[in-house]
Amino acid sequence: MTQHINPQLAATLPPPVMEARRWIDGVTFPADRPLLNLSQAAPADPPPPPLRQAMADIVLTDTSAHLYGPVLGIPELRARVAADWSTAYGGEISSDQVAITSGCNQAFTAAVATLAAKGDNMILPTPYYFNHKMWLDMEGVEARLLETGPDLLPDAEAAAALIDAGTRAIVLVSPNNPGGVEYPAETLSAFRDLCRSRGIALIVDETYRDFDARTGAPHDLFADPDWDDTLIQLYSFSKAYRLTGHRVGAICAAPARLAEVEKWLDTVTICPNGLGQRAALWGMENLFDWLAGERQEILRRRAAMDAGFDGLSDWSVLGCGAYFAYVAHPFDTPSDVVAQTLVKSASLLLLPGTMFGPTRDLGGSGRAEATLRIAYANADVDGIATLFDRLAEVTAKGL
Structure with a gap:
């Protein structure tokens, strides 16, 4: 049978x-x-030799790296992300607005879990990152597709026409996967304003932000003191420090939303990888150059x-x-x-x-x-x- x-x-x-x-x-x-x-x-x-040596030392000397840790990530890494992001983006981000996840894909799935139920919809510009579309399909959340222009940039006015009572978020990826396009700051601001006016979330996946060709902050979304009423930002340590196999990502959002994320993560992975988190923290502290x-x-x-x-x-x-x-x-x-x-x-x-x-x-x-x-x-x-x-x-x- x-x-x-x-x-x-x-x-x-x-x-x-x-x-x-x-x-x-x-x-x-x-x-x-x-x-x-x-x-x-x-x-x-693999990670550069100094980081691999640091990871070996952690394995041998840091007992806590082998044990269950906090569901939303170790406090030191959450605090470091908050501090570095505040400086990089010219805004105010606190550690209780940061959670660490098992890779950026999990950050996305956790965010969706807090936002949408079966029958709801989210807007994805095309071409889309296939794992985003796959997760929405698995969850019974409609991926409402927004055709981008010849330059692969999405248009907020076109997106507005797709929003209805079941829309829960618009998802943007910048620099874009698969398109490689770096979204202008004004594009992201226009989408933030649209989402805020309609009472939906703006999910911005910045997995590749460390390789943006522009200097300075790529947008001013975090400079808004009320950023967390609309913005959910996703990030990956995998690309920055070659930690792909260790699965370390991050999500920045309102503390109340992260409380819901905590429920979801506790039933999926219990906590992020202990060695990977400590490796990411060591990288942030030592591998800037x-x-x-x-x-x-x-x-x-x-x-x-x-x-x-x-x-x-x-x-x-x-x-x-x-x-x-x-x-x-x-x-x-x-x-x-x-x-x-x-x-x-x-x-x-x-x-x-x-x-x-x-x-x-x-x-x-x-x-x-x-x-x-x-x-x-x-x-x-x-x-x-x-x-x-x-x-x-x-x-x-x-x-």
């Missing part, structure tokens, strides 16, 4: 990165053309991407920044077919736009079939040069 499966979970698309990995199962790549994997937006290297160097390296790779596409006139760059380039391919073939074909024809693993937005048959504009995401943070400048050599070759001869 077949056991019942939650229909909302069954209807949710499979994890895109895992799906893409299956495309390379059993494929033999030529010795002179090894696979260049630009599919996943995560550091390919190292992180600045990491940002400069990402900016060099971004410049290499821009230069490379300047030489590929058949391709169009819709957005490029942080870890990503989001590009329109020149082939008269849907992007999911293009991406799978590139595995064998060019030894490239990229993600298709169909993983980040609806296809035409589902009401999409056609952008999903025409685009690819390139996670260039996983390749150095030489690797990016190899990428363009292969794209030029496949463009010239066709798929």
Whole structure:
């Protein structure tokens, strides 16, 4: 007898990165053309040696790192986030407005748990981060899709037309995944004002904020003394300190909302990873210059991407920044077919736009079939040069 499966979970698309990995199962790549994997937006290297040494010392000497800790995170890390964010954004953030989570994905799911019930809706600009859409689908919360412009920027006035009595939040990601676009401060302010006027939340995922090309605060949302009546900010330590496997994220929100987050987290993970939290704190205390160097390296790779596409006139760059380039391919073939074909024809693993937005048959504009995401943070400048050599070759001869 077949056991019942939650229909909302069954209807949710499979994890895109895992799906893409299956495309390379059993494929033999030529010795002179090894696979260049630009599919996943995560550091390919472990934490830097000083941080790994600090983590080893913590494992050996800090008994508390191995035990249950506070559900909302260790006080020292919450306080450090509050202090650093207050300085960086020119606002006032207190430690009781900060919670630590098991990665930024969990920060998002916890925020949604406090906001929406089955049958409610949230607004996601397209192209969207697929895990955001997947979680809403699993929870029976409608993802109400907001088409962005040619520059991949969402428009608050267009979003206003999608809001109804069941709308609970608008979700923005900046710098954007998958688009790479850095949202202007005035765009974020316009969405904050819209959300406040309609009594809904504004969720801003800033996972990639450490690699923003702009200097200074990317927005002034925290400068508003009443920021927590509307704003919920999400963050990831995974990208900044290469702590992907240790799962450490953060959520900034009103203390009353975090009290609800605490209920949810206590039933899911009980507490964030003790070693990961202490590693994140050590990184914040000791790796400022190292992180600045990491940002400069990402900016060099971004410049290499821009230069490379300047030489590929058949391709169009819709957005490029942080870890990503989001590009329109020149082939008269849907992007999911293009991406799978590139595995064998060019030894490239990229993600298709169909993983980040609806296809035409589902009401999409056609952008999903025409685009690819390139996670260039996983390749150095030489690797990016190899990428363009292969794209030029496949463009010239066709798929």
